[in-house]
Amino acid sequence: xxxxxxxPYSAEALQPVISSETIAFHHGKHLQTYVDNLNRLxxxxxYASMSLEEIVRSSQGGIxxxxxxxxxxxxxxxxxxxxxxxxxxxxxxxxxxxxxxxFGSVEQFKAEFEKAGTTLFGSGWVWLSxxxxxxxxxxxESNANNPLTKDLRPLLTMDVWEHAYYLDYQNRRxxxxxxxxxxxxxxxxxxxxxx
Ligand code: MN
Numbered sequence: 510x511x512x513x514x515x516x517p518y519s520a521e522a523l524q525p526v527i528s529s530e531t532i533a534f535h536h537g538k539h540l541q542t543y544v545d546n547l548n549r550l551x552x553x554x555x556y557a558s559m560s561l562e563e564i565v566r567s568s569q570g571g572i573x574x575x576x577x578x579x580x581x582x583x584x585x586x587x588x589x590x591x592x593x594x595x596x597x598x599x600x601x602x603x604x605x606x607x608x609x610x611x612f613g614s615v616e617q618f619k620a621e622f623e624k625a626g627t628t629l630f631g632s633g634w635v636w637l638s639x640x641x642x643x644x645x646x647x648x649x650e651s652n653a654n655n656p657l658t659k660d661l662r663p664l665l666t667m668d669v670w671e672h673a674y675y676l677d678y679q680n681r682r683x684x685x686x687x688x689x690x691x692x693x694x695x696x697x698x699x700x701x702x703x704x
Contacts, residue, residue: 510548511561513541514583522591526688531676539672540582547575565655577653581634585666590694597695604664604699611645618647619690625649626667626686635686637665639702664701665693 516536520529527535547564550572551557556564561583564576590596598605598615605615612618618637625647626635633651638661640646645664648656656663667673667686674685 511544511579513544514586516586518589518591522593523589523692524592525677526592526692527589528677531674534676535668535672536582536586540579540586543575543578543582547572547579550575562657565657574653577655580655581653581666581668584663585634585668588665588694588697589692590697592692594694595691596693598698599695602695602699604695604702607639607643607645607702622647622667623683623686626669627683629669632670635667635669636661636663637698638663643702662701662704665698 513536516532520532520536523532551564554572556568556572556576559567561576561580564572565580568576598608608615608618612621622635622637626649629635629649629651631651633649633654636646636648636650636656638646638648638656638659640661646656646661648659648661650656667689669682669686674682678685678688
């Protein structure tokens with residue numbers, strides 16, 4: 510049985526970047542529905558004893574879609590920190606060194622990441638991931654996909670399904686993505702990178 514993750518911050522803590530109303534629907538309704546659907550679909554199957562990552566690597570169809578969306582949202586919601594605790598990729602973090610090595614600068618990385626997010630057609634996710642050698646990649650993944658299906662380790666993501674931003678930003682996806690940088694918890698992204 511999978512359960513809905515608890516948020517490591519209050520529902521109001523990400524305002525005005527993400528409203529408490531969006532958190533209530535996105536975490537409390539959308540993610541809860543994926544959890545309920547997956548539990549129903551895997552009951553009595555070989556998947557019932559697997560981790561989310563194992564299910565995403567080995568399933569298709571409805572089981573893949575719901576497991577992928579839970580994994581994606583768990584990584585998404587746990588990468589944020591309250592607006593009041595704003596951080597940037599700082600000197601001395603391994604992820605900062607890697608961003609500069611792979612993209613030229615932190616600003617160049619952010620620009621490429623935002624472009625990948627705004628140009629992704631339809632519903633999906635834009636990801637920063639690392640391969641086994643620590644090389645970084647930005648990928649666009651449609652619907653419920655996660656870069657671990659490409660043997661990459663997911664580090665940071667932005668959800669470009671409309672449910673992630675429509676209440677707060679309506680059609681302004683680019684503005685939403687740009688605003689998200691101010692709530693990224695870079696010590697968490699670094700922890701995932703050095704994992
Ligand atoms: Mn979502």
